[in-house]
Amino acid sequence: MADASAPFDPNTLNERLIRREALRREALELNTMTPAGLEGALANLSAEVTAEAVERQARTTEPRVETTPARIEGFRPSRP
Numbered sequence: 675m676a677d678a679s680a681p682f683d684p685n686t687l688n689e690r691l692i693r694r695e696a697l698r699r700e701a702l703e704l705n706t707m708t709p710a711g712l713e714g715a716l717a718n719l720s721a722e723v724t725a726e727a728v729e730r731q732a733r734t735t736e737p738r739v740e741t742t743p744a745r746i747e748g749f750r751p752s753r754p
Contacts, residue, residue: 707715 704712
């Protein structure tokens with residue numbers, strides 16, 4: 675919920691309205707597509723999501739560190 679003490683920002687309202695209208699139009703377009711068109715739209719969406727994930731993964735420069743107990747030096751499991 676919005677903070678009641680925050681000053682009113684008309685740009686925020688405009689951005690929300692524009693986003694809502696864009697979503698409404700996209701939903702209308704998806705609802706009126708043929709099955710082949712819908713399949714193509716979903717394939718494009720999947721390709722975009724995959725490309726974004728690959729890009730995000732490429733930006734990650736930190737090497738992954740194995741944290742399983744077998745990889746931690748000096749780890750000794752306790753006996754039950």
